[in-house]
Amino acid sequence: MAATSLAAAPFRQHKPDKLRQLGIMSLNGMFDEMDGVGVLRQAATDLLKDDIAIVSSFGADSAVLLHMVSEVDRTLPVCFLETGKHFPETLDYVATLERALGLSNVIALRPDDKDVLRFDPGGDLWETDPDSCCHVRKTEPLDVAVSGFGGWVTGRKRYQTAERGVLPHFELTSDDRIKVNPLAYFSDADITAYKLKYGLPEHPLYTKGYKSIGCAPCTSVVAEGEDPRAGRWRGLNKKECGIHFDFNGAIAKPMAAEDLTLFKDGAFIADPFRAWSEGDDAASVRYTHVPLPVFLAQRDAFLANPHPLGLLVAPGDNVELAAPDLSRFASVAIAFPGFTDGRGYSSARLVVERHGYKGEVRAVGDVLADQIPLMRRCGITAFVVRHEPTRKALREGKLATVDVFYQPVGKTEVPLGTRPFLRRAVENV
Template sequence: MAMASPIVSAEPKHDKLRQLGIIALNGMFDEMDAEGVLRQAVDDLLPGDIAMVSSFGADSAVLLHLVSQVDPNLPVYFLETGKHFAETLDYVQTLKSRLGLANVIALHPDSADLKRFDPDGVLWETDPDSCCHIRKTEPLEKVLAGFGGWVTGRKRFQTAERGVLPHFELTSDDRIKVNPLAYFSNEDIEAYKARYDLPDHPLYQEGYKSIGCAPCTSAVADGEDPRAGRWRGLNKQECGIHFDFNGSIAKPVSQSQLTLFKDGEFKADPWRSWAEGDEASSVRYTHVPVSVFIEHREAFLASPHPIGLQVDPGEKVEEVADDLSRFSSVAINFPAFGDGRGYSSARLLRERYGYEGELRAIGDVLTDQIPFMRRCGINAFVVTNIATRKAIEADALAEVRLYYQPVGASREVPVGTRPFLRRNANYT
């Protein structure tokens, strides 16, 4: 994937005058109401050079209403990720006609990117950062350069990170972000919606307080941070399209820190290990040890969240054979290079119990083992060893790609004259 979006240094060097200008603007308009801030930006600061991005989510109506009051022809970009709730798409139409927005533009992900990186449409499950990247960041980057400023709907109350959000921000490339709703509280939003009788997002009343793509959005409980339902269970707050407080684009974890190698590349890992204090009913994207799963089996089976299984050496996969369809990922632990028990576990999962999901090796994963692991059905590797990382990236593993013995775990095809014993790995 093209992870080549702007790399931003930690301390952006801004034009001093612009920086002072922003401080002045924030001082001058600190007390101004939202409509005033927006009008100032659209009419005075950046006439014809500003646009907005809207998710048409739970609280988009307020800002869109403001836009319709100030300039119904302002370009409003909508990221049509292809993963929205049907209710969201309906809501786009509702608001367009209700508010008379004349310039709503849908941004679609690059179809070649989708075909290459997310052919099955499940990237959100295995690698949500990359999913956001191709469905949001990249399409947006194509239009970013065309404007000197952007209107956002971000609010201070939304998450802890946004607590000091000002009205005007300078981005690393000296663009201006305008946050008319920065000081709005939840009550302000509700009051504004009531005053203008703005329609709610159809899912809002069902507990969805912050709405993104369907697969990565869940309802939040009363009193919970409204954005807690986004990428729930993952250490992920932003999709990468917003700018952080310093104005840098918040990027997914840098490529060199990624440790999960799967489908030919290192990618972000949505999974974590089971930890002390975790609750069976609420964890998601967590590899649950066999013993823990067995102990809380009913709760795990009842939970709607994606969970995985961790198989340590000596644990019997037989004991969870009936529940394998419950796991989106199985992690086989190889605590030491020489401990080969995991190879048997992997083959049993694949060949005897028909597990077809992600099967990953974790622990002491080194170059020499990976070819054997692959033949046993393991298709993802968490690699921390630097030499191994290099070897796997260069496809230069210590490997003999000709096999004598059949295993049932991988799609090996016979070569040569001896269909019984021989397989060749070069099929991939």
């Protein structure tokens, strides 16, 4: 590694975490309005004092979080995943930021030699099995290091990917640690403005077209206007290295229970999306369900918009017209304006069955308990529900089941009116 003085990784005993009792929901409620450095200060000097580490990739945007660290406490442990696969420029950048920001506790987390010898003796695992490569070189070393802390800090932002679109300031991980995301609400422009304001050194590769920088074999230059993360694991169906896989596992937003209107994966959660409003700008709007006719009228602008968006399909809309662009949307909302209007079921089936849409499909409008089993059959997986008896039924898992249908879906549903022996045949498929 270039001139830098990285200490050995510490191994510490995990302390009992007082924050668990407070609950992540209250934490997010208390600090939702706080700016990034304020969130970091609260976490590092009060809530998780002496029990928190920073995890940094020393990539294109890392200087922002690390500058905040220098403002709060330069001795905080900063973990750098030294995978052995970084660009030399990244290793130089570690030394540059250490020096420029006065960070005195940068720790290199290296993969276990025995694991590398066993699983990646040729150093080319990234080519054939990048998930395993990331596991050996990132996830395992990080797990060992953070096991000694009650929480750790990441530099993730909401705008980066659709999966990060509801990222809160505080998350509870599946192993009961707290992940703190001081930059969760930062936009692309906020990052640039922050770097300029404090004159932060740029990663040497940034000006060469690398907008998101990880290991050298898995990072490529992005074209002008391309999503910055498109250069990571290009051509592979991979967006995260694995260290953040339990994202969303137990996040909560600072809202009252009645404001959590989106029922998804068995629980009511905060809805990151809102409805389209008159005056919204197609080029910059984010987390908004765009009505299908509005999308078609300004298609080019919406396709160039880098932010997560949803599509709203109302009765009478021709879904086929948006079919080539469905994968651009993180969510498709199907409108059910009234109990007696069944056109939404057909729209959902077209989106899911005919066009193979894999994102979230949600029902909005007059969503009632009796409809939900039928909606689920059509591929709808999320429901915006305001009707209190329906909310209660969902909370308690008391929805009616329907076993026989006029219009069966797939091979296993039984058409109403068929003879018993035919039903048995279908049931045995």
